[in-house]
Amino acid sequence: LLLGAAAAFAQPAPSARGQSPLGTAGSAPIGAAVGAGAVPRAPGAGELLAPGPASLFATDPNAAPSAPGSSRVETRTLRQLGLRGPMQLRGTTDLQGILFGVRGDEVVTDARLTLQGATSPALIPELSQVAITLNEQFVGVVTPDRARPAFGPLEFPINPVFFADANRLNFRFTGRYAIECNDPLSGLLWSTVSDTSTLALTLERLPIVRDLARLPEPFFDPRLLREPLNLPVVLADPAGNEALRAAAIVSGWFAVQADYRGASFPVSSQIPARGNAVVVSTGVDAIPGLTLPRLEGPTLAIIPNPNDQWGLLLVVAGRSGAEAVTAATVLGVGREALTGELATVQPGAVPARQPYDAPRWVRTERPVRFGELVDPSELQAFGYVPAPINIPFRTAPDLYTWRNRSLASNVAFRSPPGPITDVMVSRLDVSINDIYLRSLPLAQPDDFWLVNWVRQRFTQPERGEERVGLPPYMLFGQNEMQLRFDMRPLHRGDCVAVPGDVRASVDPDSVIDLSDAYRFTTLPNLAHFISSGFPFTVQADLARAAAVLPERPTAQELETFLTLMGRIAAIVGYPPVNLAIVRPEGLGEVADRDLIVVGPLGRQPALATLLRDGPIQLEGNRLTVATNTGFGNIRNLFGGERRSELDRVQAQLAQPGEALGALIGFESPLRSGRSVVALTGSTATGMEQMLAAMRDPEQLQRIQGDFSLLAGGRVDAFRVGGTYTVGTLPPHLWPQYYLGGNPWALLGAMFLALLLIAGPLYWLLRRRAHRRLRARTAPN
Template sequence: MKPVVSFCLSLTALLGTLYAATLAAAPSALPALAARVPSSAAAAQPSPVSPAAAANSAQATNAPNAMNASNAASSVAGSTTVHMAFSALGAYRPLNLRGLEDARVVNVGVRLDHVVTAAWLRLRYTYSPALVFPISHFKVSINNEVVATVPFDREHAGQIVTTDIPLDPRFLTDYNQIGLRLIAHYTLEHCEDPENSALWADVSPTSEIILDTSPIRLPNDLALLPAPFFDRRDVSRLRLPFVLPADADNATLRSAGVLASWFGALADYRQARFPASSTLPPDDQAVVVARSAQLPAALKLPPVNGPLLIVTDNPASVDKKLLIVTGRTAAEVDQAAAALVLGRTAMAGPAVQVAQIDIGAPRKPYDAPRWLPVDRPVAFRELIDDPNQLQVHGSSPDAIRLNLRVPADLFSWNGAGVPLNLKYRYTAPTVQNNSTLAVQINDQLVKSYRLAPASADDAQGRLQLPVLSASGNRSSSALDIPAFRVGSSNQLQLRFNLDSQKTGLCQSVASNPVQAAVDPDSTIDFSNFVHFAQMPNLAYFSNSGFPFTRYADLAQTAVVIPAHPAAEELEALLTMLGHMGQWTGYPALRVQIARPADIAQLTGKDLLVIGGNGSAPVLDHWRQALPLTIGANSNDGTTGGEGGTVTRASFSVKEQWRNGVHLPDGSAHLERDGSLAALMGFELPGSKGRSVVALTATDQRQLIQLLDVLEKPDRVSQLQGDVALVRGGEVDSMRVGEPYLVGYVPWYARLWSKAIQHPILLGVLGAIAGLLLAIGAFTALQELAARRRGV
């Protein structure tokens, strides 16, 4: 018995020594790790942390968290540090926290193929100098678990403060909510005004979540798709290489394009880029699309006896995966691609052979899943994933936001707006105050409503609550959103401002008791519009892919590429089809890939032309119709500054306007020398109403610059007219060709549109019509009177 007791005492002493050593090492481990996380903003301005804040951080960081941070230093090879700014996580603007207690949440995801070994919150914030500092602070939580507090001090009040807060990685799961709650006080008296202007703190969108992650090896399982090739937990831009055979044929490129459009639809707002090569990437995931006889020799696969989908390890990098889409023939490869984008929910295991696939009936015009129906009123419940998205609380909550994507060619022939039938509920104030509801479209005010107070019976406490009745504190408003405010991609914003009900000193209601909600059966209606547009218009293409996305499956679209495309041209092909999927939310199952020799057979198609050399044969078919020619004078003997031949771009006709401003008559056409990329649109010669949009450049490398522009909203907004030149990331848009019309307008609408252009003539005709009507009525009354006298 004594040896056992002695052994237990020795073991206890040893554990106590190890634990004490761990606690002693913890304070030094965290600063060392934080120091190796670079931050230019933090370097520009040191992080002012008061002694109280430092002590609080030490208390918030327990010993297990310190041990995790220490272990991160010896993580496996391939570990990375990821910086995620709040602006990349949806907090595009500063988080404005107001009142005695207010909270905001930022959503953070962790990729399925990575594990977090250490984490920090780099918080950049400013707070009011009028607070009571010993008791005013931030509470930081992860998934509603408080993990740290950040007290305020007088020394740094009113300044931008940067503080690194270590987070316990064990709290982080696949999807996480990082919560910031302001606890603010401006007096130690027994009562405070919750709406006092001294109660504020702002958190900058440059604040960051910093994660140290290490890769983990996932099983080869199709059930995990689309992960790890696309992970919806990751908010960064999707970059997914495609491995294609050298000189891939049209059928193979079409299958790859279908997959690219599917991944683009999944990536959505993140954007997607699809580099192409004929070799396996050395350290990346990739999609391999080829017939079995064309697959890379390094792959060791089972026999291919039909359309086959495989997930396997990348031989060049064991922790990366390959998605292989293959078959014995081009038709089987196409079936495998269709099966992946349509039936992945039934897949499991490392490989699946497709027995049969039916891609369904062709899509109808304007029925893209991401577009609102334009033939009926649309209820708000169809625009949200969770009813809580239509509810807010607090005196100054963030806006209720609804994304509205509609066809670009909607036309209001009579000047009517978009009918909005809005139904909403709110905590009614007891007296008339400044509580309002503002309706905005794309941050532009449409109308603002003052919210009515409660009735006298309500104020006296005699309010009855009929649970199943539509009465109660419910209001409705019908208004028209001006048609000129609506584009192809819109956001409807509903902002409640519920004013304070304070009636005297210390006579206010409790902090933030007010709530408001918009009923899911509120509706918006685009059915009064017709489909009609003046083309070419690069704004339609760059914002929604119109006219190609008119059919979500691109059934009336052909993509024309050079006979021997370079890698950059293949990347442009796949990336543009990825954009089409992003805009429609549907894979391009019926797109056609063609070469210059096939153009004569492309009837009834709108053409997307991709060519990295302006003088390439792909554009020779329409040389007379092109609004822009590139390389036409490249052999005129002119030399550049370094002795090289100058590539020249010249316009076939004079400019009519540039960057939205009309130019005076007599303006000369524009010529430019040097490297540039161009996006241009024109009517397909010999095919009325059919459109051509061309992505071209002086050389293939410039195409990548054009793809970069299409991913930047501020640059996309500058793409207009029928020609846009891109050089050094700058955009010049202009109209140089003749417009044409697409769509249909009823005869009475065309007549009215012509009439309103001549108001004087319209007035004269109206007067004549009124006079004729009066004469007819007078004559009829005279005949009626004469008939009565005859009787």
């Protein structure tokens, strides 16, 4: 949900959240342009729809970096800059745009915008236009031509002085189809800017600066809003547990910086031939071709890449594995004091994390204001039908309430009064994760006159406030609350002026309140792991988690491990500084932790140990299904839903062909209540494909249950094993939990209740009858 970092922006400050509403395409070869030297020309070969990363003028991480002072030309379509389709400008949505960045080690020396699109043939050319601005600086205008509605390609030179680190390219539509009377909601008022339009920049490389204070630059540039991080990690072969732990901390810290962009960490034992990389050294095993500075303790340094004069290496090193971990921890949680090219750091006290206190998770012990989640400028809306206001928030998904009672969100908003908008039909639509919840009317309720009198004198009449219920079953690890104003002008179709600069806002003091929920859920549930890393992320530093790796992992297996750790760290916003790493023979050392097992089936013997009592078992290098796992499940031999699920899994596993990838969740056989999640596959490639599916929005939603299998490019989810619970509930909620989803238990409870009521009642009635008989037979 956070991957779309572009918006339509009249805000004074740039924002990386939100997305402009988009529509259908429209393009043609000819048009008219005015201002800023617009010159019609034919597009150059390869400029439109040119393949490339959906990034913002970023160099290929595997390409040779240019020397300082050299120039390169980078061309991107508007789709590659963030648009999901052609930009549709309407009378009520007259301002839209794109947010993009430029690398910090490059400067723009020349820029040209080439546009294609179309305008309504009903527009009056003298009174209509599409104005283009960059960071509120004028670039040019497109004037409609009734005879030729389609325009372009039109080229607009842009002054390089206009560019900054974060840039807003805005398009404002002004249209009139009649000289006197215009309905802003008329279908005649429209203009389209094609997403195949291009922006070409000439970029000059700046001199390299080696300074730890500038981290994460130049290894990661936060200005590139859509560029995924691809940072090579160099480790000695073989790498010890402490070196891998240090690499996991460093990878997690860089992934936290990348956040929604995503991050991957290719692993090698050789210095890359070109570009930047991270080197983790314990001072025991030398890395070929690398000369480290003299180590006098835990060390962080930025040195030149010996294979590339323009590349840099971030060295995280120590004379021992423990010192390398200390250096990585200082980088991850205490780098504020770092400066210069080399620093010998001292171990500091890392504060212990408390359960559910991840930096990127909302607090659950108190209401959380919208102003704490987003910048207040992002709560402003412009126009009658503006783009939605998005409130992203993250939490652990183990929220439990009485009978799934909704959690509270008080939404306060301000909007124009009745003389400007038709408040009787205007509304604020509220959704959670793209699921509609309810509409809040902009009109004040028409109550009894005394209630209205009190409201006018003791409340803010221009401010509305409503309570919106958030069903807990709609809340996942990563959530987004969408608020969309839908306002209508009071006067339509007549010759009364309609205000154009209409504004509305959501109050930053609006709150999301999760404090009424208990922390309790049923596991295994791979959807919880995918969305929030749960249950491993209950402690943000993974103090309750351990990673189990093969005895001698390959570079591909280590890449999968580091990328997975980076994904989990990005979810909570904290590196895994207390993660334990063991090999298969060390399972007993981490029996009291939740386990993340990484490795292909044939190279991870820990899987055979952990799966031995479950329905999915490991035989050699293949997974099999145990159809009868004990007397308690003997009823599955005679059919039923679970037997059908096991048959489906067996059919999937029996299919020959390409490599399989699997994600398996189950309760640890080493300690009750502890969890195990295994990322595995028939080969390392299958395991890597399963990890890629975890980053694919289409595949991600299919990862559920306790067993997800990737075969033939598609993920299928199954529920094959038993369940267990984590968390605590007050006593009065236990009957609801046990009886809510178990009709047989409910019938048993009713039968027991009848016995408890009928038994004593029967005894009392029999006793009374016996007394009556004795009274009748007694002598007078």
